[in-house]
Amino acid sequence: MAVLAVLCSYGLAQKVVIQFWHSMGGTLGEATQELVNRFNASQDKVEVKAQYAGTYDDGINKLLAALRSKNPPHLVQVYDIGTQILVDSQGAIPVQDFIQRDRIDLNRFIRQPLNYYTVGGRLQSMPFNSSTPLVYFNLNALQEAGIKPKQEWTFEELADVARKLTKRDASGKVVRYGIALADYGWFLEQISYNNGFYYCNNENGRKAPATEVNLDNPAVEKYFNWFLSLYKEGVLLYVGRRTADSQSAFATGKAAITFDSTAVLAGITRTVGGKFRIYTGYFPYFQEFGRTGVSIGGASLWLMKGPNPPEVEAAWSFIKWLVQPEQQALWHLKTGYFPLRVESLELPEVRRVHRENTNYTTAIQQLRTSKVSNVTAGCLMGSFPEIRQLSEQALEAAMQGKPVKEALAEYKRRADASLERYNRSVGR
Structure with missing residues (x-):
């Protein structure tokens, strides 16, 4: 571990202790702690002390407070939509500085995560837990209905499948919904990208700072209408904003389809057990x-x-260790997040798991077949956490009867106002 040689040059007689804040709870938190324990046991120069900082929203708020008090941790996990906020805070060192110094070859890293966190031509942070959204199916239900599973779906096809998978009793009461979905702003962002639309202007804030939110783009409008139509038909189970509730509806057989992150693959698989195949x-x-x-x-x-x-x-030495192929493979298999390194996919234990359970391969193949561009790089903008919540409120308003176009126009105005306030606060 080359960086440890640098530490030795300081003539330190005892371990360097670093504080690491993260937002991984439950099974993901256990996997995070396992990595920390393995790193601490692998050498005698650095001790990482991991601390759960709460949800992603809680974590970034806690970090911003720590920056104001000039007492931040050494290393912190921040969700993707906090990227512009962290860059503007000027409280972090771009990892590009250390990558260049240590001559790390990024050519064997999966390109899209690096693309997202590259701002101003420099990699600002090291991707850790990278995910993509997937459609989860009850395979038994598909086969019973005579529906052939496939990887690529249109929303129109998915609506037809969900209708066929909806079951009602003799009285007409739904006993199994075709699909269960949460009102999650991340889905709206991904719907924009997957259909070729920027979610914020100036090419997702990649050409110049974003000043406008494209919440009312045609893909989001079509999704709202799609969602409402299936809901009114009794085909879609609406669970509110918590994806944990749509996961539960799927895992217990209350719904045959759901949308969720690849990150929950391992957890959903354990919850389902042997009740049905995913x-x-x-x-x-x-x-x-x-x-x-x-x-x-x-x-x-x-x-x-x-x-x-x-x-x-010391903090950099931990980051370098985490992105080695072996650690990335462990993280991938323990969680479902895809590995950052191509070499991880070539390791025997990863190949074996992928042969036995092709669900681990889906997110990787989806990413490999996604175009690398400013559309799929994702939107960079300040106040993104607040804007995501506003996008969720827009769907709630439509659920309560507000016409879709009016709901999107209203919450776009609110989102634009939030972004304008943020930009003023950082002198833009």
Whole structure:
């Protein structure tokens, strides 16, 4: 581990202790702690102390408060939509600085995660838990209905399948919904990208800082109408904003289809047990627009500025260790997040699991067949966490009877106002 040689040059007589804040709870938190434990046991120069900082929203708020008080952790996991906020905070060291110094070859890294976290031509943070949205199917239900599973779906096809998979009793009461969905803003963002639309202007904030939110783009409008139509037919079970509730409806057999992240693959598989087989497909698109591809979700690791060089080096040594093929393979198989390194997919244990369970391959293939562009790079903008919540409120308004166009126009105005306030606050 070359960076440890740098630490030794400081003549330190005891371990360097670094604080690592993350937002991985439950099974994902256990996998995160396992990686931390393995790193600590692998050498005697650095000790990583991991701390759960709450949800992604809680974590970024806690970090911003720590930056204001000039007491941030050494290393922090921040979700994708916090990227512009972290760049604007000027509280982090771009990992590009260390990559160039240590001559790390990024050619064997999967391109899309690097693409997302590259701002101003420099990789700002190291991708850690990268995911894409998938469609989860009850394979038994598909086969019983005589429906052939496939990877690529349009929303129009998915609506027909969901209708066929909906079961009612003699009185007409739904006993199994075709599909269960949460009101999750990430889906709206991915629907935009997958159908070829920027979610914010200036090419997703990649050509110049974003000043407008494209919440009312044609793909999102079509999705709202699609969603409402299936809901009114009694085919779609609406569970509110929590994807944990749509996961539960799917895993217990209350619904035959759901949308969710590849990150929950391992957890859903365990919850389902042997009750039925799971099949995963690519996130859908509308036939009118065609498939462009998805962006990544999840989070990355930010190396925070600090007055103590050995601690910064120690935090970087942990990041370098985490992105080695063996660690990436372990993370992938324990969680369902895809590995950052191509070499991880070539390891025997990964090949074996992929042969036995092709669901692990779906997200990787979906990403490989997504076009690499500013559309699929994902939107960069400040106040994104608030804007995501506003997008969820727009669907709620439509569910309560507000015409779709009016709901999208109203919440677009609110989102644009939020972004304008943010841009003023950072001098843009």
